[in-house]
Amino acid sequence: MRHGKYRFIVSFLALPVAIYLVFVIWPYVQAIGLSLTDWSGLTPTQNFVGLANYVRLVQDPLFWISLWHNIILLIVLPLVTLALGLFFAFMINVGGKKRKNVTIAGVRGSKFYQVVYFFPQVLSITVIAVLWQFIYNPNSGALNSALRAVGLDANIGWLSDSRLALTSIIVVMVWWQVGFYVVLFSAGMSAIPSDIYEAVLIDGANRFTTFFRITFPLMWDTIQTGWVYLGIVAMDGFAIVQIMTVGPGGPDNSTTVVPFYLWDSAFNHGQAAYGTAMGVAMLIVTLLFAVLTLRFSRRERIEF
Amino acid sequence: MTSQIEKTRPGDAAAAKPTVPRPEKIESEGGVLNVFSHAFLILWAAMVVLPMLWAFMTSFKTNAEIFTAPWSLPTKLHWENWTGAWTTANFGSYFINSLIVVGGGVVGTMLIGSMAAYVLARFEFPGNRFIYYLFISGMTFPVFLALVPLFFVLKNTGLLASYQGLILVYIGYSLPFTVFFLTAFFRTLPTSIAEAALIDGCGHAGVFFKIMLPLARPGLISIGIFNVLGQWNQYLLPLVLNSDKDKFVLTQGLADLAVNQGYAGNWGQLFAGLMIATIPVLVVYIVFQRQVQAGMTAGAVK
Numbered sequence: 147m148r149h150g151k152y153r154f155i156v157s158f159l160a161l162p163v164a165i166y167l168v169f170v171i172w173p174y175v176q177a178i179g180l181s182l183t184d185w186s187g188l189t190p191t192q193n194f195v196g197l198a199n200y201v202r203l204v205q206d207p208l209f210w211i212s213l214w215h216n217i218i219l220l221i222v223l224p225l226v227t228l229a230l231g232l233f234f235a236f237m238i239n240v241g242g243k244k245r246k247n248v249t250i251a252g253v254r255g256s257k258f259y260q261v262v263y264f265f266p267q268v269l270s271i272t273v274i275a276v277l278w279q280f281i282y283n284p285n286s287g288a289l290n291s292a293l294r295a296v297g298l299d300a301n302i303g304w305l306s307d308s309r310l311a312l313t314s315i316i317v318v319m320v321w322w323q324v325g326f327y328v329v330l331f332s333a334g335m336s337a338i339p340s341d342i343y344e345a346v347l348i349d350g351a352n353r354f355t356t357f358f359r360i361t362f363p364l365m366w367d368t369i370q371t372g373w374v375y376l377g378i379v380a381m382d383g384f385a386i387v388q389i390m391t392v393g394p395g396g397p398d399n400s401t402t403v404v405p406f407y408l409w410d411s412a413f414n415h416g417q418a419a420y421g422t423a424m425g426v427a428m429l430i431v432t433l434l435f436a437v438l439t440l441r442f443s444r445r446e447r448i449e450f
Numbered sequence: 451m452t453s454q455i456e457k458t459r460p461g462d463a464a465a466a467k468p469t470v471p472r473p474e475k476i477e478s479e480g481g482v483l484n485v486f487s488h489a490f491l492i493l494w495a496a497m498v499v500l501p502m503l504w505a506f507m508t509s510f511k512t513n514a515e516i517f518t519a520p521w522s523l524p525t526k527l528h529w530e531n532w533t534g535a536w537t538t539a540n541f542g543s544y545f546i547n548s549l550i551v552v553g554g555g556v557v558g559t560m561l562i563g564s565m566a567a568y569v570l571a572r573f574e575f576p577g578n579r580f581i582y583y584l585f586i587s588g589m590t591f592p593v594f595l596a597l598v599p600l601f602f603v604l605k606n607t608g609l610l611a612s613y614q615g616l617i618l619v620y621i622g623y624s625l626p627f628t629v630f631f632l633t634a635f636f637r638t639l640p641t642s643i644a645e646a647a648l649i650d651g652c653g654h655a656g657v658f659f660k661i662m663l664p665l666a667r668p669g670l671i672s673i674g675i676f677n678v679l680g681q682w683n684q685y686l687l688p689l690v691l692n693s694d695k696d697k698f699v700l701t702q703g704l705a706d707l708a709v710n711q712g713y714a715g716n717w718g719q720l721f722a723g724l725m726i727a728t729i730p731v732l733v734v735y736i737v738f739q740r741q742v743q744a745g746m747t748a749g750a751v752k
Contacts, residue, residue: 154569155569155575159569159570159581162562162563162565162625165618165622169621170623173597174599234491238491259491262499268734270700271701272702273724273727276705276720277501277724280505281504287520292521324494329746385685388705404594422595425595
């Protein structure tokens with residue numbers, strides 16, 4: 147019996163562990179070593195060059211521009227997305243008029259909103275990028291022609307104007323992500339006992355007070371999780387930049403992000419090792435973000 | 451309700467402006483807030499629905515119509531955009547490639563992932579925790595870090611630009627979350643039936659396939675839908691690992707057409723291709739809308 151158990155364990159684990167080691171763990175492990183070489187990806191030789199790639203990275207202005215764009219995303223994307231997600235979830239779950247026997251209810255059609263808002267989340271990022279590229283098209287795109295239809299002289303180059311391009315991209319990312327947080331926060335809000343709301347309503351609290359004194363603090367853990375999730379999205383941005391933007395990455399590098407620069411260096415410019423060093427740098431930034439998030443949120447929690 | 455609020459008013463710390471009668475203030479505030487909030491809810495719904503409707507509409511228009519009147523209805527339903535997208539723009543073969551890769555990827559992920567999760571959840575053996583955390587660690591690292599080495603792993607094994615290569619990579623990168631989710635799920639299942647079956651002479655593998663897998667069906671459906679959508683929508687991995695045009699998956703084909711053909715191309719056809727890539731996802735979402743939402747947010751709630 148005992149013998150049979152171990153044979154069973156090995157036979158069930160062998161394949162998953164093998165696939166996982168070869169295609170996931172092994173590349174991750176290799177990445178560290180590869181970033182210390184001068185490999186182009188095309189030549190058979192790999193010479194150890196120590197930290198040369200990292201030194202070059204620190205001196206590369208384009209890397210800093212790319213990283214700066216990721217950091218802007220890291221701050222703006224969670225702030226806007228979580229605020230909208232909380233607002234919509236609050237309206238859908240708590241914001242409705244009081245009806246008979248039900249003190250706490252969502253607005254009319256809240257079910258419909260929850261289904262519709264989530265929809266972009268299931269779309270492929272490719273579909274979203276291609277779709278929005280056409281929405282932003284200056285001449286016959288949906289946005290400018292809708293603006294013209296209401297009488298505005300809209301000839302705006304949403305993606306070709308370097309001052310607007312990054313904002314246009316952030317709008318798409320918010321559009322894509324909000325629904326997820328509406329559903330996530332709705333689940334969190336419906337878990338809050340309704341007698342708490344009933345009690346504060348009797349005490350005369352209005353919706354603003356209810357939201358900031360009750361919902362927000364009680365949701366803090368979920369909001370924190372959401373922040374981390376959006377941080378991961380913000381550190382990416384590859385597909386949108388690569389498909390949508392001028393250049394891509396432009397105009398004038400105004401939309402380039404680290405994952406895009408990494409991919410471009412490694413696969414279009416024969417700088418495999420240099421690209422991998424960027425990957426390691428990204429890992430460091432991600433870990434830093436995680437540590438900062440945890441510290442920031444711990445301080446907040448004491449306040450409430 | 452209102453009378454109760456009135457009674458408790460003196461005790462309310464927020465009643466700093468005694469000249470304004472409190473109940474009225476609440477009502478007017480509620481009114482303005484209501485109108486504003488409802489308008490905003492409707493606006494956001496329109497922002498989601500209108501682009502999709504616009505794309506659908508545009509997929510039936512000629513290039514000339516698209517350029518001159520972007521928002522008007524097509525004068526005639528130009529189905530040739532759809533047939534052209536399917537045949538001349540190759541969306542038919544991209545679609546089939548996606549079906550093959552995602553079919554293999556999801557079936558493989560579910561089978562292999564549930565086997566690993568079951569063993570890790572139900573059996574004690576040296577190294578159990580180590581293997582579990584090895585799987586979980588895959589959720590924390592950015593895929594970009596592994597991108598270059600992964601390309602060369604596939605190149606050296608001769609799997610570059612092949613269905614098998616993509617399927618194996620999809621399985622590998624879907625395993626961490628699948629194992630994480632299903633391990634938790636298998637732990638919640640009752641042990642008594644499995645033990646009874648073992649005493650009756652059923653083997654461990656028999657218990658797994660005949661008893662535990664059917665019991666785990668709700669969990670398998672959640673994570674299965676999650677994987678179908680995730681792998682169907684995958685773009686980065688095929689872009690890097692699958693440069694053979696004949697083996698392009700839908701997302702890749704769509705992006706390639708949009709980027710390379712750009713504004714010079716046949717817009718109607720491109721929009722038809724966009725809809726071809728979207729409709730399967732839309733159908734899955736509408737049919738399984740609750741499971742999709744639950745499956746995709748499951749990791750964040752737990």
